[in-house]
Amino acid sequence: MTTLTEEQIKEIAQELDCGNKCFVHKKTNELIFIPDTNRNPTMDSELFEEEMEKIDNNFDDYNVIETLESSESFEIMADFTEQLEDNNKLKTKLTNALSNKKPFREFKVIIDESGAYRQKWFDFREIKLEEVVRNRLYEINDLESSKAKPKIFGKNRWLHPTDEFGKMEEGIVDNETNNSYEKKKRN
Numbered sequence: 001m002t003t004l005t006e007e008q009i010k011e012i013a014q015e016l017d018c019g020n021k022c023f024v025h026k027k028t029n030e031l032i033f034i035p036d037t038n039r040n041p042t043m044d045s046e047l048f049e050e051e052m053e054k055i056d057n058n059f060d061d062y063n064v065i066e067t068l069e070s071s072e073s074f075e076i077m078a079d080f081t082e083q084l085e086d087n088n089k090l091k092t093k094l095t096n097a098l099s100n101k102k103p104f105r106e107f108k109v110i111i112d113e114s115g116a117y118r119q120k121w122f123d124f125r126e127i128k129l130e131e132v133v134r135n136r137l138y139e140i141n142d143l144e145s146s147k148a149k150p151k152i153f154g155k156n157r158w159l160h161p162t163d164e165f166g167k168m169e170e171g172i173v174d175n176e177t178n179n180s181y182e183k184k185k186r187n
Contacts, residue, residue, distance in 0.1 A: 013129035022065040036067045063140045076128045077107050
């Protein structure tokens with residue numbers, strides 16, 4: 001299970017914001033940051049050769065926290081815009097920028113000229129990036145715990161083609177919660 005300190009979460013968030021992938025050692029929680037060359041192909045990867053070799057040689061020992069997708073970055077900008085007061089002129093400008101052809105560039109230009117809101121944007125983005133890191137860590141931990149203890153489902157159409165009434169059953173019944181998902185009877 002990966003448990004990181006708040007300082008490590010902040011560091012990962014900052015590195016993701018810079019376009020770096022984060023590799024977290026599963027046992028020691030050592031952090032290694034490497035530029036995402038798929039998103040920044042002009043990056044000189046020679047500067048990170050030692051780190052890349054360490055990851056390549058021990059890849060299974062690390063969990064990866066990927067950089068944000070553009071849709072995730074867009075959502076953070078939209079969330080910031082949405083939380084502004086309705087009568088705020090900045091909200092109108094940012095809403096328009098987000099619906100234009102180049103929303104990232106236009107959003108940045110408007111924020112850079114927004115005075116005190118510029119710092120509010122940076123603070124908001126920092127908090128949201130830390131939330132992204134926490135959510136990805138939760139996903140990693142869920143994945144690791146599901147590998148350790150596979151979830152056993154009760155009746156389903158692959159293991160038990162008929163229910164107690166002798167009719168085909170679609171969907172899955174979870175033994176732990178006794179909930180059924182999309183349970184439909186077929187004759």
